[in-house]
Structures are given as structure tokens and as C-alpha cells.
Amino acid sequence: xxxxxxxxxxxWPDEAENRVIRLIDQRFLPHRFVIEEVRTVDEMAAxxxxxxxxxxxxxxxxxxxxxxxxxxxxxxxxxxxxxKATRPTAVNLAWAIEKQLKAIGDQTNTEExxxxxxxxxxxxxxxxxxFCRRIxxxxxxxxxxxxxKKGGAPxxxxxxxxxxxxxxxDHGSATAPIYAAxxxxxxxxxxxxxxxxxxxxxxxxAWELGEHGVAHTVIADNAGGHLMQHGKVDAVIVGTDRxxxxxxxxxxxxxxxKALAAKDNAVPFYVALPxxxxxxxxxxGLKEIPIEERGSEEVNYADGWHxxxxxxxxxxxxxxGAANFGFDVTPRGLVTGLITERGICEANExxxxxxxxxxxx
Amino acid sequence: xxxxxxxxxxxWPDEAENRVIRLIDQRFLPHRFVIEEVRTVDEMAAxxxxxxxxxxxxxxxxxxxxxxxxxxxxxxxxxxxxxKATRPTAVNLAWAIEKQLKAIGDQTNTEExxxxxxxxxxxxxxxxxxFCRRIxxxxxxxxxxxxxKKGGAPxxxxxxxxxxxxxxxDHGSATAPIYAAxxxxxxxxxxxxxxxxxxxxxxxxAWELGEHGVAHTVIADNAGGHLMQHGKVDAVIVGTDRxxxxxxxxxxxxxxxKALAAKDNAVPFYVALPxxxxxxxxxxGLKEIPIEERGSEEVNYADGWHxxxxxxxxxxxxxxGAANFGFDVTPRGLVTGLITERGICEANExxxxxxxxxxxx
Numbered sequence: 123x124x125x126x127x128x129x130x131x132x133x134w135p136d137e138a139e140n141r142v143i144r145l146i147d148q149r150f151l152p153h154r155f156v157i158e159e160v161r162t163v164d165e166m167a168a169x170x171x172x173x174x175x176x177x178x179x180x181x182x183x184x185x186x187x188x189x190x191x192x193x194x195x196x197x198x199x200x201x202x203x204x205x206k207a208t209r210p211t212a213v214n215l216a217w218a219i220e221k222q223l224k225a226i227g228d229q230t231n232t233e234e235x236x237x238x239x240x241x242x243x244x245x246x247x248x249x250x251x252x253f254c255r256r257i258x259x260x261x262x263x264x265x266x267x268x269x270x271k272k273g274g275a276p277x278x279x280x281x282x283x284x285x286x287x288x289x290x291x292d293h294g295s296a297t298a299p300i301y302a303a304x305x306x307x308x309x310x311x312x313x314x315x316x317x318x319x320x321x322x323x324x325x326x327x328a329w330e331l332g333e334h335g336v337a338h339t340v341i342a343d344n345a346g347g348h349l350m351q352h353g354k355v356d357a358v359i360v361g362t363d364r365x366x367x368x369x370x371x372x373x374x375x376x377x378x379x380k381a382l383a384a385k386d387n388a389v390p391f392y393v394a395l396p397x398x399x400x401x402x403x404x405x406x407g408l409k410e411i412p413i414e415e416r417g418s419e420e421v422n423y424a425d426g427w428h429x430x431x432x433x434x435x436x437x438x439x440x441x442x443g444a445a446n447f448g449f450d451v452t453p454r455g456l457v458t459g460l461i462t463e464r465g466i467c468e469a470n471e472x473x474x475x476x477x478x479x480x481x482x483x
Numbered sequence: 484x485x486x487x488x489x490x491x492x493x494x495w496p497d498e499a500e501n502r503v504i505r506l507i508d509q510r511f512l513p514h515r516f517v518i519e520e521v522r523t524v525d526e527m528a529a530x531x532x533x534x535x536x537x538x539x540x541x542x543x544x545x546x547x548x549x550x551x552x553x554x555x556x557x558x559x560x561x562x563x564x565x566x567k568a569t570r571p572t573a574v575n576l577a578w579a580i581e582k583q584l585k586a587i588g589d590q591t592n593t594e595e596x597x598x599x600x601x602x603x604x605x606x607x608x609x610x611x612x613x614f615c616r617r618i619x620x621x622x623x624x625x626x627x628x629x630x631x632k633k634g635g636a637p638x639x640x641x642x643x644x645x646x647x648x649x650x651x652x653d654h655g656s657a658t659a660p661i662y663a664a665x666x667x668x669x670x671x672x673x674x675x676x677x678x679x680x681x682x683x684x685x686x687x688x689a690w691e692l693g694e695h696g697v698a699h700t701v702i703a704d705n706a707g708g709h710l711m712q713h714g715k716v717d718a719v720i721v722g723t724d725r726x727x728x729x730x731x732x733x734x735x736x737x738x739x740x741k742a743l744a745a746k747d748n749a750v751p752f753y754v755a756l757p758x759x760x761x762x763x764x765x766x767x768g769l770k771e772i773p774i775e776e777r778g779s780e781e782v783n784y785a786d787g788w789h790x791x792x793x794x795x796x797x798x799x800x801x802x803x804g805a806a807n808f809g810f811d812v813t814p815r816g817l818v819t820g821l822i823t824e825r826g827i828c829e830a831n832e833x834x835x836x837x838x839x840x841x842x843x844x
Contacts, residue, residue: 332800346740375705378712435789445674449709450706450709
């Protein structure tokens with residue numbers, strides 16, 4: 123998507139050199155746009171571990187390019203271990219590394235390895251971007267219909283956290299239909315939940331929407347229900363970290379509350395996801411999906427920029443503890459539909475397996 | 484309630500001098516405990532206007548003491564105008580000033596005026612504290628029953644914003660049953676919503692609970708639904724800025740989302756209020772209660788303490804706008820009960836007017 127009027131991906135190989143990968147270092151967003159040059163496996167591992175890059179799709183692509191850099195260093199197995207250890211629970215990370223090992227594993231010629239690893243890494247990135255593009259292609263029809271129903275008045279979409287192009291290689295999942303609508307000239311406006319405690323909505327989603335030109339308004343996570351009560355939200359579109367094949371949706375903490383409000387106010391609630399985010403083994407999301415607990419400091423503190431400097435401020439009393447659950451699970455009954463690269467289905471086993479019959483058992 | 488082991492009210496007259504009112508300057512909480520001495524109407528007006536004191540009950544008491552200070556300055560009408568202009572929408576402010584004008588208006592003897600104004604101000608403050616104490620007396624029975632049902636395990640109460648003693652003269656509304664339970668030796672633990680954008684939960688509720696000794700944990704506003712899904716909340720108790728005589732509850736933005744989650748998980752949802760918070764004229768809260776929009780900077784920024792200094796940090800991009808709705812309305816159907824100074828009733832016209840028959844028309 124666009125930054126300062128120019129098209130970017132979140133990660134891309136340098137065209138001139140053959141051992142340089144560039145990526146947007148997201149730690150400085152929204153207040154500085156920093157492009158990092160990565161030349162070694164260690165540098166790529168640090169970029170993933172220290173969250174210069176984050177988001178399922180982007181982490182997979184970064185790992186793919188990391189394995190390409192490994193072909194310059196020699197020990198592919200050691201590189202694979204190093205990269206895998208950066209974010210142990212990221213499914214796409216392991217998947218991309220395995221894909222690379224399989225593609226380059228049998229080859230002994232160094233030049234051949236490099237060429238194969240490079241094309242495999244590009245393929246991983248391209249596929250991620252393409253799947254998101256298709257999510258946009260399917261999802262934009264929902265927005266188009268809402269727009270027609272409103273006689274061309276702007277369609278108000280509410281989103282939570284960042285399931286934007288910054289979390290993938292391009293387009294994003296939840297944002298793909300929004301960008302597709304914007305690019306097609308359909309008037310659209312986005313309510314951006316700030317998404318405490320890490321504020322990915324405020325920091326990342328607001329930034330990427332703004333850079334691409336999409337009208338948006340940041341709101342406190344508390345505000346969505348009120349907006350829906352007063353007819354100011356036409357649809358909710360969120361991403362997901364993991365969705366069961368039965369349609370239960372694990373996503374950033376707070377998603378469930380918005381889904382309840384959507385249901386209560388007859389606002390359609392969509393989840394956009396590439397099929398790699400389906401968990402084909404879990405039946406009951408609420409009981410079976412483990413919810414990560416993160417450090418309490420994220421809740422006790424807030425962070426942002428003051429006089430151009432990044433500062434963390436203590437909000438709560440020094441003696442007060444905090445709990446910090448990373449995700450919640452939205453039960454399938456609250457989900458209007460799932461927008462995938464193959465089309466839109468309902469959030470139930472039959473409809474999901476209808477689109478992805480190869481996962482039938 | 485207690486601060487550093489000693490009992491405090493939020494506002495009180497100095498016993499030694501006859502022209503000094505002391506109050507807790509809440510702007511510095513939770514990181515500094517500052518007691519301000521107020522000696523003039525101008526100083527009291529500033530304390531109300533600049534939110535050294537806030538909360539319906541406390542604003543009323545401050546206005547009462549402000550009118551007492553006015554008796555040292557002479558022009559009661561000018562003082563009344565000045566105090567009323569500080570927070571024009573605060574119902575208790577106007578009510579307390581009118582009460583004082585009525586009490587002292589006919590007297591011409593200066594000493595007599597002062598004595599009457601002093602006792603009226605104390606009476607306003609005492610009544611506020613007493614009504615909150617009674618809310619605690621009624622509400623503690625709900626917590627006691629939950630405690631018995633849990634075999635004595637800690638009762639987990641979730642609250643939103645600050646409807647604590649800092650918003651009144653003492654006890655608070657939502658916190659009154661919690662303090663009463665704690666003081667009666669019933670094990671109780673409070674989930675404190677941080678309550679963005681102004682973070683009154685994190686800054687005020689966490690502080691006052693901690694100082695009194697009540698176990699508590701700060702959470703992001705996004706977390707309550709997840710906690711309820713997993714049986715970690717036994718009851719929700721919140722305050723209200725205005726509740727219709729039909730039971731619709733206007734309270735800090737985000738309350739409605741918690742009420743939806745409580746309903747979805749069969750968690751009882753209580754609203755604690757002195758009867759002065761009832762609006763006896765409005766039938767449909769969602770349609771008729773005006774919702775204040777506040778400045779966008781509260782959403783775009785976060786504030787807290789860094790190296791002992793209060794700092795505001797910009798979180799969102801410089802070019803992103805924000806919307807900041809102060810309150811939302813929780814429809815009566817989501818409310819389990821109202822805890823008032825006269826007892827507990829259901830959130831409907833019949834039950835409310837049963838407790839307050841003098842408002843029948």
C-alpha cells in the first residue's frame with residue numbers, strides 16, 4: 123500500500139544488490155518511517171524477535187528471506203533453528219522455514235541454492251500479498267452493497283487492532299476490503315479502535331490508513347458500542363490470530379466485546395483471514411485455544427512520543443498490579459461471515475469446509 | 484476511606500480555623516497525595532473548574548463549602564454565579580448552591596449567616612457520605628451472598644471508571660459495597676478497568692482501593708469480556724452520571740460493552756447510585772440523554788508519570804483525528820439491579836418508583 127504517495131510492501135529484496143533485504147522497522151511508527159537494511163541471519167532474527175516486523179503473514183515472509191540470507195552463510199540448519207527460536211508460537215514462521223528447507227535442502231550447488239531460496243522467499247511473500255489481495259476482492263463486494271444501500275454515503279467500518287498491510291506483506295486482511303473499496307472509489311471511513319494496551323490501532327492502523335489516504339478516526343476501545351447504538355457503524359471487520367474450523371475466532375483482546383455490540387445492534391461482524399489462520403484441529407475455541415498472558419507493564423504504562431522522543435509513562439499507582447491477556451475468543455454465533463482468499467463463508471464447520479474441502483476428515 | 488492508614492474525606496473544613504476548607508487535589512493522583520487549602524470563593528471555583536475535585540457528590544459538597552466561604556466575602560449572589568459557571572452541567576453543583584442560598588438568604592446578621600452556611604455545607608457533605616454508606620450497607624449483602632455461594636473464596640467484582648469515594652465525600656457509590664465487604668472481612672478482589680481515555684480507573688480507583696487495602700488488578704478496557712467468559716468475574720458494579728426513572732443508565736463510555744458481556748455470561752450487573760442521580764423526567768435514555776463529546780486530544784494522547792514528572796505522550800499519528808464520546812447508555816434490559824440509599828430495586832419504572840414513590844406522577 124502507499125506511504126507518502128509511493129507503493130511499498132512491508133519487506134522486499136533490494137533489486138540492485140543480492141544480499142540486502144529491506145523492511146519497514148515498525149517500532150518507530152507512527153512517528154518515524156524507518157527502512158532497515160538486513161544483511162545477515164542474525165539481523166533478520168533480531169528484526170523478528172524485537173518486533174521490527176510483526177503479524178503472521180509478515181513474520182512468515184521475513185523468515186523466508188532470512189533463509190535466503192542463510193544461503194550466504196552456509197549452515198542452513200543452524201539458521202533455521204535461530205530463526206524459529208525468535209517467536210516460537212508463530213505458525214507462519216515455522217511453516218516458511220520448512221518450506222525453504224524443503225526447497226533448497228537437496229541442492230548442493232551454492233549458486234543454485236541461492237537462486238532457489240531467493241525465488242522461494244519471493245514466492246512466500248507474493249502468495250501472502252496475493253491471498254490478501256483476494257480477501258480484498260471478495261470483501262469489497264460487502265462494502266459496495268452497504269454503499270449502495272446508503273445511497274453512496276460513506277460506509278463506516280470499525281476495526282480493532284492492526285490486521286492491516288503492516289501485519290502482512292501487502293493489503294492486510296481486515297484492511298484489504300477497505301483498501302479495495304477506497305481504490306475503487308467507494309467512499310469509506312474507518313473507526314480505528316486504539317487497542318490498548320499496545321495501541322496497535324492508534325499507532326499502526328491509523329498510520330497506514332492515513333498514508334494510503336483512507337478517511338479514519340481513532341477512538342477509545344470503549345467507544346464502539348455507543349457508535350453502533352447510534353447507527354454510526356455499518357460493518358465491523360477484524361483479523362484473527364487463529365480461527366477454528368468450527369468458526370470460533372481468537373483475536374486481539376476486546377474483539378469479543380465489539381462482536382457482542384455488533385450483534386446487539388444488528389451490525390454485520392466480519393472476520394478477514396487467509397486460510398493459513400484456520401486451525402483445522404480445534405473444535406471449541408473458547409475451551410481449547412490457549413490465551414497468552416503478557417507482562418503487566420503494558421497495562422500499567424502507556425507509551426508514545428513527547429518532543430520527538432519515545433517515552434513510557436506510568437499511569438497506575440506504583441503498587442497496583444495489572445493483568446494483561448493478549449487475546450479473547452469470539453464465539454461463532456457472533457460472527458456474520460469469514461472473508462477468505464477463496465470467498466466468503468459462514469462461521470460454521472459446514473460452510474468453512476465447503477470452501478476448503480481438502481480439510482474434510 | 485483510608486489513605487496511609489488514616490481516615491479521610493475528599494473535602495473537609497479545618498477544625499482549628501474558621502475560614503479554611505481542605506480537599507484532596509486529585510490532579511496529582513495516583514503519584515502524589517496533595518491536600519489543598521482553599522480560603523476564597525475564587526480558589527474554590529478554580530478547584531472545581533480545573534478538576535482538583537470531580538464527581539457529582541464531591542462537586543456538590545465543594546459548592547456548599549464554596550458558599551460558606553462566600554459569607555466571608557459578602558456578595559452571595561455573585562459567588563453563586565461564579566461557582567455555578569465552573570461546571571455548568573453538574574446537577575449537584577446548582578442544587579447545593581440553591582440549598583445554601585435558601586438557607587442563608589433571609590439572614591442579615593453576618594455571624595448568623597456564617598454559622599448557617601457552615602452547618603448547611605457540613606450537612607450537604609454528611610448527607611452525601613451517609614447516602615453512600617447506606618448504598619454500601621445494602622450492596623454488601625449481594626457480595627456476602629456471592630461469597631457464601633463461593634464457599635468463602637474471594638468475590639471478584641469488576642468496575643469501570645471511578646465511582647469511588649474520590650467522586651463523593653466518602654465511601655463512593657460503586658465502591659461502597661466493596662469497602663463495606665472489605666471492612667466486614669469478606670474476601671473481595673476488584674478488576675479495575677483502566678477506563679481510557681482519561682484513565683480514571685487506573686489513576687483513581689486503583690489508588691483508592693490500594694490505599695484502603697482492597698485487593699485489585701488493573702486491566703485494559705478490552706479485557707472484561709474475556710474474564711467473564713472464563714468465570715473470573717462474579718459481579719459488575721458501576722456508578723452512573725444519570726439514570727432514567729425507567730432504568731436506562733448513562734455512565735462512562737464503555738459501560739455498555741461490559742453490560743453486554745455480563746448478560747452474555749450470566750454475570751449480575753449492578754449500578755450503584757444515590758437517588759440524586761435519577762432523572763425523573765427522561766423515559767428513553769438512549770434517545771434522550773445527551774452524550775458529551777470531549778476534546779480529541781484525550782484519545783490521541785496518553786498521560787502519566789516519567790521520572791516523577793507528569794508527561795503527555797502522543798500515541799496516534801499527528802495527522803489522525805479522534806472522536807471522544809464521554810458516556811454511553813446501558814439499556815435497562817442489561818441491568819440486574821440498582822443499589823440506592825433506600826435499598827436495591829430492579830431497573831424498571833415500577834420497581835424504581837416503588838422505592839421512590841414521591842416521584843410518582
